[in-house]
Amino acid sequence: MIEVSHLRVAFGAGENQSVAVDDVSFSIPEATVYGLVGESGCGKTTILRCLAGLNRQWSGTIRIAGKTVGPVRDLAFYRMAQMVFQDPYGSLHPRHTVNTILSEPLVVHGIAGIGPRVSRVLAQVGLGESYRYRYPHQLSGGQRQRVAIARALILEPRILFLDEPTSALDVSVQAEVLNLLRDIQVEQGLTCVLVSHDLPVVANLCNRLAVMNQGKLIEELGVADLMSARAHSGYTQRLIAASAGYDRTLVGLDVD
Template sequence: MIEVSQLRVAFGADENETIAVDDVSFTIPEATVYGLVGESGCGKTTILRCLCGLNRQWSGSIRIAGKPVGPVRDLAFYRMAQMVFQDPYGSLHPRHTVNTILSEPLLVHGIADIGARVSRVLAQVGLGESFRFRYPHQLSGGQRQRVAIARALILEPRILFLDEPTSALDVSVQAEVLNLLRDIQVEQGLTCVLVSHDLAVVANLCNRLAVMKQGRLVEELGVADLMSGRAHGGYTQRLIAASAGYDRALVSLDSD
């Protein structure tokens, strides 16, 4: 479904140039969830923004559903691929009701039967009709992210790009949203690309993942390898160890 070859992204020019993504290649089969993990600033969100068309400054090759895509995308692409952003507080218009937020994509794409589609997608994400005419400030963080997911789903896409979709939520709410995303992905056979620094989230959702470091893809592994700690690269092994939390045995104290 997604093929990326020799992707390169640089910001600035000449001596001020910063390479954010350096010669990254990977493929994602249809109806699977692929994770991009790594420390902050490693380039994973930049890759996601290139895939979804938000970042137009890149070189290399991107193919979606077997067709090459360039930096500028048409409406048909956005009917097929949608994104859920990290911050549910910033990604929803504060002066628009949930009904307006969910109706707008349908109006842009000229899709009829708006009322029925809005009702259906609200039910799909676990929000009833009582939420339809509320404003974002009247919703909890988890409810806002459900609305953001509903907005992405209402066009019935084949691909979802997920940029840390639970990192801004309370721990108690994260599991609910993760379960919702997993159920929707399985039911609809969606292809998903998940960016996260949380390996527990990746293990919950992904089939396979790529480990990023300083703009480069350093290792690919399956989720079974991740959960069992079978990583080949030293960086990936350290990342897995760090995700396990604080371990007193790993702390070296200087007696001096």
């Protein structure tokens, strides 16, 4: 469904140039969830933004649904691929009601039957009709992220890009959102790309994942390998160990 080969992204020019993504290739089969994992600055979000067409400065080849795509995408592309952002406080318009927020993609794409579609998608994400005319500030963090997911789903896309969809949420709310994402993904056979620094979250949603460090793809793992901590590279092993919590014996103190 998604094929990326020799993707390279660099910011700046000349001496100040920094390579954010360095010769990365991977492919994602249809109806699977693919994780991009790494620490801040490793290039994982940059890759996602290239896939979603939000970042236009890249070289290499990206094929989505069998077609090679360029930096600029057309409307049909966004009908097929939608994105959910990290922070529902920032990604929803504060002065639009849930109804307006959810109708807008339909208006943009010229799709009829807005009313019933909004009701259907609200039910799908577990929010009732009573939430339809509320403003974002009248919703909790989890409910807001449900609205953001509903906005992505209302166009019935085949691909969903998820950028840290639960990292701004409390753990109990995170559980609800993760369960919801899994249900929707299975039900609709969506292809998802999940960017996260949280390995347990990745283990919960993904079928396969790529570990990145300093712009390079270090290794690819299946979820079974991640669950049993079978990683080849030392870096991935360190990430897995660090996600288990604090262990005084694991840490060397002399670091800069």
